Amino acid sequence: MFRLIYLSTPKPEVGKPDIDQILASSRKNNRFNNITGLLIQDKKRFLQYLEGDQKAVEETFNRIASDPRHTAVFMVKSGFVVRRQFPKWTMASKNAERSNSLVAAVSEMTKACDKDVADELLSFAAARDRAA
Template structure:
């Protein structure tokens, strides 16, 4: 099993309808490619965790990287993992209100993850919260 975590910045604020369209396409594509994961959006950044076969995850990341709706795409982590962390979610999603922290949203989604994966995702979220 392979995982990839990245963060990116939308070029403009996305409306809820546009975000739902993105999520619907991601869910469809991820089911087809047997990819699971999460997408968290705080109106300033996207934090996404993808898992599946290495070739399918890397193909998905290449497609995402070419999407003109966002920039400053940074791969935070990639590599092998022992098991799926989000087996029931072809794409779980959480939008964080401006008054809430990204860490709180991530904390909610990683409660069933391996301890090291949860700590890693929480650390990324905490760093983003500090950066404001």
């Protein structure tokens, strides 16, 4: 199973209606392309984990990277994992804005993941929390 993790910064004018549209479109496209994953956002960043066929995931990432609602799109990691980590989620989402802790949001959403994948996502979230 191929996976890709990226961080990006939404443009300042991106609000809840835009995020709702991104999620609706992602869920539809991901279902069609057999991609699963999660999107966690706070006031300043998107953290997204995509998994599925390598070609489909990379094409999805390329579309995201060219989306004008995102800036500073940075691929954190890509490669293969043993199994799908989010098999039931065409695109799970959590807004960390309320708690202001990306770690808390990621921790909640990665409970069923393999330990190494959860630890990886948590380390990225912790770095983001420290930078905030």
